[in-house]
Structure formats: C-alpha cells, structure tokens
Amino acid sequence: MTFDLGPTLLFCPADRPERFRGALEKADAVILDLEDAVLPEAKATARGNLIDADLDPDRVIVRVNAPDTEAFVSDLATLAQTDFRTVMVAKTEDPERLHAFDERYSLIALCETARGIHAADRIAAHPRVVAMMWGAEDLVASLGGTSSRTPDGGYRDIARYARSRVLLEAGAQGKAAVDAVHIAIDDLPALAREAADAAASGFRATACIHPSQVATIRDAYRPDAATVDWAHAVIAAAESERGVFRFQGRMIDEPVLRHARSVIDRAG
Numbered sequence: 001m002t003f004d005l006g007p008t009l010l011f012c013p014a015d016r017p018e019r020f021r022g023a024l025e026k027a028d029a030v031i032l033d034l035e036d037a038v039l040p041e042a043k044a045t046a047r048g049n050l051i052d053a054d055l056d057p058d059r060v061i062v063r064v065n066a067p068d069t070e071a072f073v074s075d076l077a078t079l080a081q082t083d084f085r086t087v088m089v090a091k092t093e094d095p096e097r098l099h100a101f102d103e104r105y106s107l108i109a110l111c112e113t114a115r116g117i118h119a120a121d122r123i124a125a126h127p128r129v130v131a132m133m134w135g136a137e138d139l140v141a142s143l144g145g146t147s148s149r150t151p152d153g154g155y156r157d158i159a160r161y162a163r164s165r166v167l168l169e170a171g172a173q174g175k176a177a178v179d180a181v182h183i184a185i186d187d188l189p190a191l192a193r194e195a196a197d198a199a200a201s202g203f204r205a206t207a208c209i210h211p212s213q214v215a216t217i218r219d220a221y222r223p224d225a226a227t228v229d230w231a232h233a234v235i236a237a238a239e240s241e242r243g244v245f246r247f248q249g250r251m252i253d254e255p256v257l258r259h260a261r262s263v264i265d266r267a268g
Helices: 017-026 040-052 068-079 093-101 112-116 120-124 137-140 159-173 188-199 211-221 224-237 254-267
Strands: 008-011 028-035 061-064 086-089 105-112 129-134 176-179 206-209 244-248 250-252
Touching: 008 017, 008 211, 017 028, 017 040, 017 211, 040 068, 040 206, 061 068, 086 250, 093 120, 105 112, 105 120, 112 120, 112 159, 120 159, 129 159, 137 159, 159 176, 176 188, 176 254, 188 206, 188 211, 206 211, 224 250, 224 254, 250 254
Parallel strands: 008 028, 008 206, 028 061, 061 086, 086 105, 105 129, 129 176, 176 206
Antiparallel strands: 244 250
C-alpha cells in the first residue's frame, strides 16, 4: 500500500454533500470529514451522505472519529457500505486500535494529542498505515494550552517538535507524511512559506480547509523551472562521474542526487 494522492488534500464536512464534488474538482483529494467538522446531531446524516456519495474512491479520504468513541463503531459500519478505503483516523493514540481495520483499508494516522505524538513510532510501524499526519490545535489542547502559535504567527516549540517527530517516524517506516492545516485562511503568504518548508523538509502533502488555499499549496510543492533544470542536469552529469564530483561549483554526492530525484518526482 502506498500514498500518492498529490500535495493538496481538502477537508469537506460530510454533512455538506453539495460541496463534495466541487471540493474534489479543486484539490488532488478530498477528505470527507465525519469528525470535528460535523456536530453530534448531524453525524447520522453525514454517514448517509457518505453512503450515497458518487465520487472516485481513489481520490477520497474519509476521516473517522477517534477509535475510543462510540461514533467510531458507527463510522466503521458506514465505511463497509461504501467503496472508500482510504481512512484518516482522528486522534490516533494506540496502534492496537488500528487492528479494527482489515487489509482492505489504507490508513492515515492523525497524531494530534500528546499520547499520539508520544506513540508516533509505534503507530507509523503499523502495517495498515500508509501515511502520518499531525494536528497542532488538538495537540496543544490535549496539553492544556491555548494556542499552537506565537504572536508572530510561527509555531511554538512543542508544535514544531510534534511536526518533526511525525515526519521522522513516518520516514523511518517508509511512510508518507502530511502537514497540518493552516487555520488562518486569509494569510496566504504565511501558508506559502509553511507549505514550501513542508515540501523541502519531506512532507508529501499539506491538508487544507478552504479551496482558496489549494493553489498556494500546489505552487509551494511544485519546483520552479530553474530547480527542475538543475536536477535533470546534475542527474545527467552523474552518469559520467564516479563517486563525489563537482558540478556548478557544488560538491555532489549521493544525498544531493537523491534531492535531485525528489525534485524531478515532485515536478512530475
């Protein structure tokens, strides 16, 4: 099982079926949300919308409620009545709970609590998990805090640690990592900086909460033409070189060549 949906994953409340198709048209994949975006009294209707949805299952992720909730059991029963098989598990904390899913399902483990971040290594190792995502606001709330960001808009140290840990543990297991949503919808410059950092650091995608964020994220993950040209050129030069060599004033070794291959992959 692999994760290769593209860099933009757009959340859409599952109780708003009129938005499903539009969200899927705008982003690389849509996350139909049965959890935080849906009030408790609307969850049954949202599950019915999921069953009725006529969408490409290869481009749909369903976010289910946390495994220790009653709603989770109903979510699983609903999934079995659909063709959707990529599931984001909210507030993942215990890898044993993921055994509720059989081999038909590919899981995105959303680590967004102190317990989830603490167990990120074991969660990433679960055979059903194809990707890891982290969440800033729920994490800080689980610690008794009030904000994941400093007044200047940057992440606090605890959020930066959680982001790095999820990325590292996902990478250690050969799994993809998805960066958290940027909740300041109108601050596109800050989103652009964050998404560019995510792409350069190794995240495979960034989740978003509004269609206006999609283009900014796509641009951040797409290498510019000069970088792509450099990547192709250095790969070509490596074919006639042995070991470490000099190219355009820079030392080139295998890690740099791997960076170049990643650039080409993202450009494609």
